[in-house]
Ligand SMILES: Nc1ncnc2c1ncn2[C@@H]1O[C@H](COP(=O)(O)OP(=O)(O)OP(=O)(O)O)[C@@H](O)[C@H]1O
């Protein structure tokens with residue numbers, strides 16, 4: 001059965017491929033295309049929804065979000081033999097590689113912008129949105145990632161208020177910070193492969209909620 005989800009990385013840093021190579025039984029198709037971004041043009045003819053995960057600030061959770069949304073959506077579509085439905089593109093976290101991001105946006109239907117709840121991320125995120133995303137006219141959503149509930153809600157509320165004040169669409173779903181996500185990249189696991197315990201279920205729930213809210217997987 002052809003995979004319902006395809007994950008592509010165009011990040012030359014290639015941490016995605018490092019991660020993906022470590023995963024046994026990837027729940028989606030995967031390829032690394034930073035050297036041949038023109039290959040993305042085939043996506044136009046697949047009929048699949050193409051989602052670009054972008055933020056030119058490094059380390060905000062683009063790769064984590066891409067792989068785990070891919071895994072959750074693939075899980076949701078399990079057993080439905082409808083061919084390729086969703087493509088997730090992981091993009092570089094640097095200004096130098098803006099041309100690669102622009103190439104991916106040519107084929108995108110929407111954009112997901114992960115952002116941590118910290119002031120240092122505000123300006124770089126704003127730059128990506130104002131200079132790169134908004135000019136495309138594509139629908140986008142900013143998603144707060146890496147919020148640690150143990151830190152209290154002040155930073156989260158400040159970040160939500162900042163996003164709302166900019167007039168950017170914001171996902172209600174917040175991706176909480178869990179060690180299990182940080183460890184996953186080392187262990188080569190995506191969220192659908194985490195051990196079945198309470199923390200892992202909560203970690204999974206965040207991506208499930210986000211996928212549902214974004215309407216990926218047909219159950220929104
Ligand atoms: N919700 C989270 N909980 C715990 N750790 C997280 C979470 N999101 C991201 N991380 C960790 O933060 C680090 C950076 O995340 P990630 O690699 O996904 O960011 P990125 O935006 O893809 O970075 P780059 O710009 O370098 O590509 C990783 O070690 C990852 O495991």
Ligand SMILES: [Mg+2]
Nearest residue numbers: 011015062063
């Ligand atoms: Mg990355």
